Each structure stands twice: as structure tokens, then as C-alpha cells.
Amino acid sequence: MKTQPILILGGTGKTGRRVAARLKQRGHEVRVASRKGSTRFDWTDENTWEPALVGVGAAYLVDSMDGDAATSMSAFGKLAAASGVQRLVLLSHRDWVVPEGEEKLPCERAVKESGAEWTLLKPSWFAQNFSEDAFFRGQVLAGEVKWPVGDGVEPFVDVEDIADVAVAALTESGHAGEAYELSGPQLLGLADVAAELARATDRALAYRPVSPEDFASLAAREGLPDDFTALLNELFSWIEARRFATLADGVQRALGREPRAFASYATATAQTGVWHP
Incomplete structure (x- = not known):
């Protein structure tokens, strides 16, 4: 190749x-x-x-x-x-x-x-959404993660793992015909996410559940398009319902190693200064 x-x-x-x-x-x-x-x-x-x-x-x-x-x-x-x-x-x-x-x-x-x-x-959901999407990064900087997901959980995946699997599939044999479901190694609620980000950044950060309507109002004030906000609310409803609350083995099958933990992502990303006000 x-x-x-x-x-x-x-x-x-x-x-x-x-x-x-x-x-x-x-x-x-x-x-x-x-x-x-x-x-x-x-x-x-x-x-x-x-x-x-x-x-x-x-x-x-x-x-x-x-x-x-x-x-x-x-x-x-x-x-x-x-x-x-x-x-x-x-x-x-x-x-x-x-x-x-x-x-x-x-x-x-x-x-x-x-x-x-x-x-x-x-x-699954990208861990990097909290650092590379302006809207969600803004919530981290503001000290409150406001998602309408209740006590739902998600196995957030590190995008670095996705890239590693993609490179392997593009350049190595043995991946043809494979459908790799990719997740992190843990199911995390948003309170867990907020706690990990708070530890990594040494800043106060909390999760505050909101209704879909309240989230739509927050998003509108930040200029998110209505259709995108509607999509987010649909995806959030799936997290709340724990629709994808299972760990996948795609990283292990493709790369022969465990996926990166959310805490590792948070620590490494905090060192870049992306969450500095």
C-alpha cells in the first residue's frame, strides 16, 4: 500500500x-x-x-x-x-x-x-467531544456539563483509538470484511465524566441533568442550528435509555490491545491547555 x-x-x-x-x-x-x-x-x-x-x-x-x-x-x-x-x-x-x-x-x-x-x-460517542467541540468544551470551561441524559451511561471512545484502527485497516492485511464496534473500556455516566475532567483539570466541574427543552434553549443561545440540536437530543435520549450501554471489543480485535480509558484521555488533554479559560 x-x-x-x-x-x-x-x-x-x-x-x-x-x-x-x-x-x-x-x-x-x-x-x-x-x-x-x-x-x-x-x-x-x-x-x-x-x-x-x-x-x-x-x-x-x-x-x-x-x-x-x-x-x-x-x-x-x-x-x-x-x-x-x-x-x-x-x-x-x-x-x-x-x-x-x-x-x-x-x-x-x-x-x-x-x-x-x-x-x-x-x-461510540467520542471522548474528544469534550475538548474539540466548541459547545461542549464551553460547558467544561463554564463548570457545568448540562446534558439531558439523566443517569444514562455511555462507553466513550478515545478518537486516538479510532485512528489507530483505521490506519491498521487501511495498511495491513486481516481486516477485510470486519465491522469493528469501538468503545472505551468503561461505561460512564455524565457525573463520572465530570468527575474525571475535574480531576484532570483541577477545576470545579459538575454534571447537571437538564430537560431536552432546556438543552435546546441552551443550544439556541450558543447558536447551534435547530436541526443539529434536534439530532443531539435524539442521541441523548439513547444515552438516557442506555441503548448502547455495552462495551465493544473492536479495539482489542483490530489492535490486540485494550482501548484507552477516559481518564487517560482527560489527563493527556488537560496537559495541552485546551481547558484553560
């Missing part, structure tokens, strides 16, 4: 930039594609797809998050395989619960049917 470029979509995002950095450190040629980068890529402009794929041996995929994301992914996946791409690694999600008759995660089917080798990454 070192002789062919590896294409990274979403290369400026939480996972993509880490995947690109790791690949470069290992000597791979990396092609980071974005709407405004040197390699232009736009899910809504199919004219940008083929040039981004020229000579590529493997690709890291992040879908468009639009309503027709699966249609675009299907067309892109088939084009990638026809262009000679051998491996596709898709950043997906832990299985969504959908109404009867609807398809779960159709982008996964699109990648599976592309004709290339595929690997699916299915992570």
Missing part, C-alpha cells in the same frame, strides 16, 4: 486528521481531500470524485451526513473500485435503532457492495 496514495475524506475532522498524520509518519503518501484543499472533493459535485481517486490504493470514508448520503456513497464506492482502489474503510456508527421497514446504516451496505475490500468502524 505504500506505493499508492491513500485518500482521506473528512481529513480535517477529529478522526481524519489523526489518520492522515499517522499515515504520513509511517511514510505513506496521503491525499487529504476537502472542498477547499489542494485535492478538491465535494460530495455534491461528482466531477470532483474521479480526480481525487487517481492512483489511489485505499480510502478512508466519512459520509456526507445528508439525506441522500447512501446514494452518494454507493456511486462513489463503485467508482473507487472501478478506479483500482483496493480497500475502503468507512467511519460509521454503532447500530442505529430504526423504525420497522427502514434500513439500518445504508452507507454500510453501499460500501459492502462497492466491489472493493471493506472495513467498517462503528464507534
Whole structure:
């Protein structure tokens, strides 16, 4: 794989930039594609797809998050395989619960049917949301984590683990046809999260449960779009219901090691100063 470029979509995002950095450190040629980068890529402009794929041996995929994301992914996946791409690694999600008759995660089917080798990454909530999303980082800085999740729990995953698994799937044998569910090693409530962040930062921090309506009001004051807030409230309701309150073994299966603990993430991140007022 070192002789062919590896294409990274979403290369400026939480996972993509880490995947690109790791690949470069290992000597791979990396092609980071974005709407405004040197390699232009736009899910809504199919004219940008083929040039981004020229000579590529493997690709890291992040879908468009639009309503027709699966249609675009299907067309892109088939084009990638026809262009000679051998491996596709898709950043997906832990299985969504959908109404009867609807398809779960159709982008996964699109990648599976592309004709290339595929690997699916299915992570839980990112630990890095507390340090790299302005809204949630702001709550940490303000001293109160305000989520409408009651006493729900979630196995927050360190994005560094996701990137490590992605690099392995892109560059090593043995990962084709695998769907790796990725989680941290512990189920944590938001009170646990607040306590870990307080210890790491040596600052007062508490969890205050709020209603979905109150959260929507908080989000509106911070300028979050209404549709994004509605999505967050839906995801929060799943945490409250403990829908994904199980530990996954994807990191162990892919890498042969245990996933990083939330406390380790919090300690390492606090040292960067990101939570300094």
C-alpha cells in the first residue's frame, strides 16, 4: 500500500486528521481531500470524485451526513473500485435503532457492495467531544456539563483509538470484511465524566441533568442550528435509555490491545491547555 496514495475524506475532522498524520509518519503518501484543499472533493459535485481517486490504493470514508448520503456513497464506492482502489474503510456508527421497514446504516451496505475490500468502524460517542467541540468544551470551561441524559451511561471512545484502527485497516492485511464496534473500556455516566475532567483539570466541574427543552434553549443561545440540536437530543435520549450501554471489543480485535480509558484521555488533554479559560 505504500506505493499508492491513500485518500482521506473528512481529513480535517477529529478522526481524519489523526489518520492522515499517522499515515504520513509511517511514510505513506496521503491525499487529504476537502472542498477547499489542494485535492478538491465535494460530495455534491461528482466531477470532483474521479480526480481525487487517481492512483489511489485505499480510502478512508466519512459520509456526507445528508439525506441522500447512501446514494452518494454507493456511486462513489463503485467508482473507487472501478478506479483500482483496493480497500475502503468507512467511519460509521454503532447500530442505529430504526423504525420497522427502514434500513439500518445504508452507507454500510453501499460500501459492502462497492466491489472493493471493506472495513467498517462503528464507534461510540467520542471522548474528544469534550475538548474539540466548541459547545461542549464551553460547558467544561463554564463548570457545568448540562446534558439531558439523566443517569444514562455511555462507553466513550478515545478518537486516538479510532485512528489507530483505521490506519491498521487501511495498511495491513486481516481486516477485510470486519465491522469493528469501538468503545472505551468503561461505561460512564455524565457525573463520572465530570468527575474525571475535574480531576484532570483541577477545576470545579459538575454534571447537571437538564430537560431536552432546556438543552435546546441552551443550544439556541450558543447558536447551534435547530436541526443539529434536534439530532443531539435524539442521541441523548439513547444515552438516557442506555441503548448502547455495552462495551465493544473492536479495539482489542483490530489492535490486540485494550482501548484507552477516559481518564487517560482527560489527563493527556488537560496537559495541552485546551481547558484553560
